[in-house]
Amino acid sequence: MASDGNVSSADYIVIGGGTAGLVVANRLSEDPNVHVLVLEAGQDHAQDPRVNIPALFTTLMGSEADFQYQTTPQPTLNGRQVKQPQGKLLGGSSAINGQAFIAPSKADIDAWAKLGNPEWDWASLLPYYKKFYTLTPPPDKETLDHLGIDWLDDETRGTNGPVQASFPGVLQNPMIKAWIDAFKAMNYNATSDPFSGKSIGGYSNAATIDTRTKTRSYSATAYGIPALQRPNFHLVTGATVQKLLFSKGPNGVTATGVQAIIGGQSKTFPASREVILSAGVFNTPKLLELSGIGNESILKEHGIETIINNPGVGENLQDHLMTGVSFEVVDGVITGDPLMRQEPEALQQAQKLYAEHKAGSFTMGGVQSHAFMPVLEFADAAGQKAQKELFDKYAPKDSREAEYYNLVRSIVESPEEGSGAWFMFLAQANLHEHGKSFVGTQLLPENFASLGCAQNHPFSRGWTHISSTDVDATPNIDPNYFSHPIDLELMARHVQTMETLRNTPELAKYFKPDGKRNHPDAFNIKDLEGAKKYLLDTALTTYHGCGSAPMLPRDKGGVVDQELKVYGTNNLRIADASLFPLIPRNNIMSTVYAVAEKASDIIKRH
Numbered sequence: 001m002a003s004d005g006n007v008s009s010a011d012y013i014v015i016g017g018g019t020a021g022l023v024v025a026n027r028l029s030e031d032p033n034v035h036v037l038v039l040e041a042g043q044d045h046a047q048d049p050r051v052n053i054p055a056l057f058t059t060l061m062g063s064e065a066d067f068q069y070q071t072t073p074q075p076t077l078n079g080r081q082v083k084q085p086q087g088k089l090l091g092g093s094s095a096i097n098g099q100a101f102i103a104p105s106k107a108d109i110d111a112w113a114k115l116g117n118p119e120w121d122w123a124s125l126l127p128y129y130k131k132f133y134t135l136t137p138p139p140d141k142e143t144l145d146h147l148g149i150d151w152l153d154d155e156t157r158g159t160n161g162p163v164q165a166s167f168p169g170v171l172q173n174p175m176i177k178a179w180i181d182a183f184k185a186m187n188y189n190a191t192s193d194p195f196s197g198k199s200i201g202g203y204s205n206a207a208t209i210d211t212r213t214k215t216r217s218y219s220a221t222a223y224g225i226p227a228l229q230r231p232n233f234h235l236v237t238g239a240t241v242q243k244l245l246f247s248k249g250p251n252g253v254t255a256t257g258v259q260a261i262i263g264g265q266s267k268t269f270p271a272s273r274e275v276i277l278s279a280g281v282f283n284t285p286k287l288l289e290l291s292g293i294g295n296e297s298i299l300k301e302h303g304i305e306t307i308i309n310n311p312g313v314g315e316n317l318q319d320h321l322m323t324g325v326s327f328e329v330v331d332g333v334i335t336g337d338p339l340m341r342q343e344p345e346a347l348q349q350a351q352k353l354y355a356e357h358k359a360g361s362f363t364m365g366g367v368q369s370h371a372f373m374p375v376l377e378f379a380d381a382a383g384q385k386a387q388k389e390l391f392d393k394y395a396p397k398d399s400r401e402a403e404y405y406n407l408v409r410s411i412v413e414s415p416e417e418g419s420g421a422w423f424m425f426l427a428q429a430n431l432h433e434h435g436k437s438f439v440g441t442q443l444l445p446e447n448f449a450s451l452g453c454a455q456n457h458p459f460s461r462g463w464t465h466i467s468s469t470d471v472d473a474t475p476n477i478d479p480n481y482f483s484h485p486i487d488l489e490l491m492a493r494h495v496q497t498m499e500t501l502r503n504t505p506e507l508a509k510y511f512k513p514d515g516k517r518n519h520p521d522a523f524n525i526k527d528l529e530g531a532k533k534y535l536l537d538t539a540l541t542t543y544h545g546c547g548s549a550p551m552l553p554r555d556k557g558g559v560v561d562q563e564l565k566v567y568g569t570n571n572l573r574i575a576d577a578s579l580f581p582l583i584p585r586n587n588i589m590s591t592v593y594a595v596a597e598k599a600s601d602i603i604k605r606h
Contacts, residue, residue: 007234010037012603013258013271014278015241015287017042018092019219019589020576020596021278023132026223027600029233036232037269038224039239039260041283042089046225051095052215053354054168054207054365055339060096065089069282069474071541076482082541084477086280090237091220093280094208094589097543098366099216101133101165101206102421104584104591105372106197107411108457114407115581116553119562120598122197128597129195129590132222133158135165136211146171147204148180153193162222163593166211168364169204175333175449175510176204179369179424182506188373200418202371208589209365214358216365219593236262242471244275244291244572246307253307255572261471274571274603278596281545282464284578285314286475288549288559289466293566302469308568312557316550317462318583319479320421320542321491323535324429324452325498325522328515336361336427337447367425372418372456372585375493376500379415387413394459394486400556407582408457412490418456420494421586422501425450431519431538446516451501453494454542456585459484464548481539488532491539495531544588546577563606564599575599 014025017040029036045065050056062068067086073079087093106122113121135157138144147169158165169176183189183202190203210217227233240261245268246253257270277284288294292307294314299306329335338346339361346361353360378387391409396402412419428448462480467473482488502511517523521537524530552558554567558581564573577592584591 007037007236007269009270009272010035010234011271011273012036012276013269014038014276015258016040016092016278016280016283016576017090017220017224017235017237018087018278018280018576019094019592020599021276022091022219022224022227023593023596024276024278024575024600024603025233026227027597028603029227029230031604032230032232034232034273035234037234037236039241039258039269040090040235040237041240042087043237044090044220045095046090046220051089051091053362054099054209054214054216055336055350055362057096057098057365058340061085065096067282067474069477072476072478074479074481076536077539078536082479082481084282084541084545085543086282090224091218093543094218095216095220097589099207099209100365100367100370100587101208101590102370102587103194103199104197105411105417107414107417108582108584109197111407111411111582112551116556116558117551117562117581120551125594125598126197128594130156130158131161131597132593133161133163133165135159135206138167143171146177148177148189149204151190151193151199151203153196156193156195162226163208164210164217164222165206166209167204168207168209169368173334173426175424175426175507176369178506178510180204182501182504183371185504185506188371194372198416200372200374200416202369202422204368205370207365207368209363214354214363238262240471241279241287242266242290244287246291248307252570253568254570274573276603277572277574278576280576281317281548281578282475282477284574284576285464285548286466288313288566290469290471293568298465302466304469308566310554310559310567312550312552312554312559314465314548315461315463315557316547316581317464317477317479317545318458318547318580319481319545320455320458320583320586321481321487321539322452322454322542323431323495323538323540324425324450325495325502325525326428326448326450326518327502327511328446328517329449329510330512333447333449333510334361335447335449336364337443340427341443367423369424371422373420373422373494373497374415374418375420375490376497377493390489391486394484405459408459412457418585419490421454421456422494422497423452423454425452428518431540444516444518448518449510450518451498453491453498454586455487455491458583459486461547479541479545488535492528492531492535495525495534496528499526542586544583544586546580546583546588549574549578550581551579552581563602573599573603
């Protein structure tokens with residue numbers, strides 16, 4: 001049932017009705033004997049066409065449905081500040097993202113176990129990946145062949161979960177098939193179903209789009225709205241949580257409730273069992289610090305009483321950087337540029353196709369073509385030797401840093417893992433627009449297809465901390481992009497390969513030989529130093545921030561244990577991307593859902 005905020009009490013209070021929070025709240029409210037309250041800062045946008053129509057996701061960034069955070073100036077990115085969109089609405093970031101549905105690697109999650117969480121290896125999390133979604137393949141063989149989907153594994157894919165996933169690629173788009181053919185020619189066709197955890201190579205990726213309605217499928221539609229039918233599920237939107245309330249006893253600290261601002265008034269909501277923080281990578285550590293849990297020196301600086309001194313809060317922040325090179329396409333290739341420019345004819349045609357046939361460009365979100373790739377320069381024996389020398393050169397001497405470095409290195413160096421994610425975005429990347437997002441507002445008049453790449457496993461880590469005791473103040477966010485030199489070395493080599501990919505016979509015929517590009521530096525990426533300069537000028541976040549309240553042993557900077565309980569508390573847990581001890585490869589949405597499903601079972605057991 002929807003609530004006006006007059007909830008007297010609840011067994012469980014979930015802070016944040018986002019990607020993870022609604023999963024947890026839905027699963028806990030399956031027990032009719034417990035009352036679950038969700039406090040969400042944003043509003044319900046379930047009827048908002050910007051949310052529901054897949055192609056309109058770019059209009060949400062920077063809107064009232066976005067917290068509109070940004071980083072501190074990044075010295076390694078020429079002092080640029082990088083926008084950090086975070087969903088401020090029911091469904092959280094699953095309601096504003098580009099819907100790309102990407103799998104992690106087995107090695108990523110097994111690394112969590114190696115870092116001190118033996119109950120969180122790949123085998124233990126795999127059932128939860130399958131649990132949250134249903135992947136519907138194209139019904140006809142012609143489309144399957146066009147998209148190169150010969151790797152689907154019924155033992156791996158989800159077939160009965162609430163989030164709907166499908167393949168947005170269509171027969172009318174020849175570049176999607178050219179992508180597959182190019183990787184086949186390079187002997188890097190997808191080796192297996194990505195959700196097997198052991199796949200590299202190029203493939204047509206799925207998206208969280210309902211194949212029947214051609215609308216976004218996300219946490220609100222899959223978990224939140226169905227739970228509203230239950231009398232024991234309570235939701236308050238427009239709720240700005242100020243702090244968590246605690247009592248201290250001989251057995252530790254107990255969370256007793258939550259203080260929040262509703263309609264301009266401060267209200268207290270008692271919790272009889274547990275409080276679950278699912279406020280996201282920036283707001284979860286922010287609320288911990290505002291409530292007195294964090295680094296004692298930071299809390300003192302802001303005049304906050306220390307409840308639990310834990311310097312790990314807000315540290316270990318990880319993110320993927322990405323960039324793309326936009327190449328002008330030959331006449332006749334359909335891209336999203338006219339739609340982004342809001343050309344009347346393109347808009348009218350797209351609206352008509354979508355309204356009448358649930359077809360056309362409105363049905364497609366961000367990325368439809370994807371690949372997990374190693375650095376091609378390091379593929380042969382000589383390359384392997386050069387790669388080892390590069391890693392040895394930057395190996396840290398500090399033992400604590402060495403553990404993290406060596407674990408990430410073991411993944412990146414493996415020929416079965418990809419250090420980079422490559423993708424094709426059928427529109428321009430507005431990286432000529434200084435400091436803006438990947439999809440900006442100053443649009444070039446030509447039509448483009450962008451070939452991009454992202455880090456899979458950055459060595460650089462940063463932090464996020466409160467900037468004030470004012471709950472409405474934005475936190476300080478410093479991802480420390482490229483602070484570890486190996487990140488720039490690896491990513492620049494992936495950027496170089498975008499030129500190689502563009503010139504494959506399969507893709508080259510769709511690009512104008514002397515066509516325009518999105519940035520002056522884009523003509524110089526063949527050279528390693530030119531690729532590095534392009535990155536420093538253009539690299540942006542993939543919006544995959546995580547790890548700021550990590551599940552690690554406390555003496556290694558951990559904030560939560562394997563039961564997701566905040567150290568020093570009896571009943572405060574975290575269930576969102578902030579608990580990731582190590583960022584998984586590329587898009588993290590699927591792992592957020594899986595972690596939330598497992599978190600729900602952990603909480604139910606207690």
